[in-house]
Amino acid sequence: DAKTTQPNSMESNEEEPVHLPCNHSTISGTDYIHWYRQLPSQGPEYVIHGLTSNVNNRMASLAIAEDRKSSTLILHRATLRDAAVYYCILGGAGSYQLTFGKGTKLSVIP
Amino acid sequence: DSGVTQTPKHLITATGQRVTLRCSPRSGDLSVYWYQQSLDQGLQFLIQYYNGEERAKGNILERFSAQQFPDLHSELNLSSLELGDSALYFCASSEDRVTDTQYFGPGTRLTVL
Numbered sequence: 001d002a003k004t005t006q007p008n009s010m011e012s013n014e015e016e017p018v019h020l021p022c023n024h025s026t027i028s029g030t031d032y033i034h035w036y037r038q039l040p041s042q043g044p045e046y047v048i049h050g051l052t053s054n055v056n057n058r059m060a061s062l063a064i065a066e067d068r069k070s071s072t073l074i075l076h077r078a079t080l081r082d083a084a085v086y087y088c089i090l091g092g093a094g095s096y097q098l099t100f101g102k103g104t105k106l107s108v109i110p
Numbered sequence: 111d112s113g114v115t116q117t118p119k120h121l122i123t124a125t126g127q128r129v130t131l132r133c134s135p136r137s138g139d140l141s142v143y144w145y146q147q148s149l150d151q152g153l154q155f156l157i158q159y160y161n162g163e164e165r166a167k168g169n170i171l172e173r174f175s176a177q178q179f180p181d182l183h184s185e186l187n188l189s190s191l192e193l194g195d196s197a198l199y200f201c202a203s204s205e206d207r208v209t210d211t212q213y214f215g216p217g218t219r220l221t222v223l
Binding site: 032034042043045049098 | 112114141143145153154155158160200202212213214215217
């Protein structure tokens, strides 16, 4: 399985943008980049995914480097409810399970 | 609310016992996945079923088994329980096989005493 590298933890002030980085230098051409988050005492929650182009949805934006060796999850305006562990995961056709690493624990300061 | 339901929410049992965890996927989803989350191992994939058939296996112990029924709900059976089986067990479902976007249930917290 292609691996991802994320910082263990990050802090953000409330109502400020947050950029969560992920390195995936061994990504294959068919791997999608998925982001999930897990709030305390809850199951993981899908955030966003992409293949090559940048993606936006109601929760976040995903910026993918041109060489696809890294990506950044962007929360445009952090709220206290965004405090969670964020996981960057590679997967796609033929690789059905999600392989979770340790993720990045995001703390949001009021 | 992801649309995936799991029962029971909490389960407390003794070593050596057997338990069954139940999962109902989102309406229309054919794939069901089981994951285990413990403090020392993190979130680990156990097994996947697609439309009633086993599709992929991960770090699932021989004491554990699962099945998916014709109505697409799934059950995870854990037997000869040990203290180390205490963990959160999550079920997820998906419909999109290409991108594998999965929707997780709230989990079942198993405590083995």
